[in-house]
Amino acid sequence: MAFQVTTELSPAVFDYKPPNPPLKEFVPSRDRAFFGDPEKASLLAQASAVDNLTPYVGTELKGIQLSRLTDAQKDELALLVAERGVVFFRDQDITLEQQHALAAYYGIQDRDPNQQDPRHVTIVGREGNIRAYGNNSGEFHSDHSFEVNPPSYTLLRMVKTPPDGGDTIYASQAALYDKLSPTFQKTFEGLHAIHSSDRGYAASINGGGSPHRAPINTSHPLVRTHPVTRLKILNYNPWFITRIAELNAQESNHILAFLREHLLQADDLTVRWRWTAGAVAFWDNRAIVHKATPGGYDVTLREGKRTAIFGERPFWDPDNSESLSQRIERLQSEKGENRENGIHSQSVLNN
Numbered sequence: 001m002a003f004q005v006t007t008e009l010s011p012a013v014f015d016y017k018p019p020n021p022p023l024k025e026f027v028p029s030r031d032r033a034f035f036g037d038p039e040k041a042s043l044l045a046q047a048s049a050v051d052n053l054t055p056y057v058g059t060e061l062k063g064i065q066l067s068r069l070t071d072a073q074k075d076e077l078a079l080l081v082a083e084r085g086v087v088f089f090r091d092q093d094i095t096l097e098q099q100h101a102l103a104a105y106y107g108i109q110d111r112d113p114n115q116q117d118p119r120h121v122t123i124v125g126r127e128g129n130i131r132a133y134g135n136n137s138g139e140f141h142s143d144h145s146f147e148v149n150p151p152s153y154t155l156l157r158m159v160k161t162p163p164d165g166g167d168t169i170y171a172s173q174a175a176l177y178d179k180l181s182p183t184f185q186k187t188f189e190g191l192h193a194i195h196s197s198d199r200g201y202a203a204s205i206n207g208g209g210s211p212h213r214a215p216i217n218t219s220h221p222l223v224r225t226h227p228v229t230r231l232k233i234l235n236y237n238p239w240f241i242t243r244i245a246e247l248n249a250q251e252s253n254h255i256l257a258f259l260r261e262h263l264l265q266a267d268d269l270t271v272r273w274r275w276t277a278g279a280v281a282f283w284d285n286r287a288i289v290h291k292a293t294p295g296g297y298d299v300t301l302r303e304g305k306r307t308a309i310f311g312e313r314p315f316w317d318p319d320n321s322e323s324l325s326q327r328i329e330r331l332q333s334e335k336g337e338n339r340e341n342g343i344h345s346q347s348v349l350n351n
Contacts, residue, residue: 024148033082057172058170066098090276104309108309111212158278158279177234188234197217
């Protein structure tokens with residue numbers, strides 16, 4: 001959620017008393033992607049077409065209705081989302097109740113501190129000057145990274161859309177890490193970023209909102225290991241990261257400025273999705289940052305319903321993770337060895 005009002009510590013902020021206690025860390029149930037067939041035979045057999053939209057991120061499945069997936073297909077979809085970052089669908093007939101049920105299949109539903117309905121967020125059109133001071137509505141982000149258990153899977157279903165405008169852009173954090181130099185990769189591994197909800201909390205109250213919980217500051221690894229793919233992922237979020245814990249102030253400021261520039265120059269690592277009514281995006285919030293493209297359209301014509309589930313606390317496991325380039329090199333080597341040995345190998349990028 002983006003706020004276009006002041007984040008100052010006003011009397012209203014000091015006087016406000018959130019009704020709910022802080023969330024406590026918990027260990028979620030085993031990721032449903034682990035139960036999916038690596039070949040995704042059942043899911044892909046239902047599709048009339050499977051289009052990888054870019055080399056690094058984004059796949060569109062055609063001819064599939066989310067409302068009719070079997071449990072096996074849901075598990076395979078989770079695995080595909082973990083591997084491709086975001087999976088898109090058009091012309092879906094899924095209802096809001098069915099969307100809630102689908103989210104519940106994958107885990108405990110996340111709730112934004114400012115979310116009114118406990119089961120979903122209503123996404124509306126955005127306008128205004130995204131270049132104005134304090135306006136973050138055009139910024140890349142992952143949702144709620146300040147939580148101890150940030151979301152894993154997120155599903156956004158668009159109810160209505162303008163004829164043009166309001167697209168969403170998704171970027172791969174696995175690819176963002178991979179495109180860093182080896183020196184910077186090693187420098188960032190083991191560092192921790194402080195993710196804060198302070199500014200959003202103050203802006204909500206100053207704008208007339210009623211946050212459910214007090215703001216928090218949480219330390220997460222700057223490079224994390226994806227629990228399913230075991231890829232090394234840059235865990236960067238310009239909305240919520242305030243500093244790098246292990247660095248001095250100016251060192252931290254420069255690193256965060258570089259990371260923002262690195263992200264904004266990553267057109268080759270992004271996919272842009274043009275919404276239509278009934279379209280759905282299902283993405284891995286652990287491995288993806290995204291942003292809306294505000295302005296230039298009638299904002300009353302854009303409305304969506306977003307559901308998300310709590311994931312594991314981000315972790316860094318250097319002994320059991322690899323970069324995207326290392327993954328590709330390993331698979332190519334294994335494929336060559338299997339060919340020499342006469343063994344058929346049907347490898348995929350994220351084995």
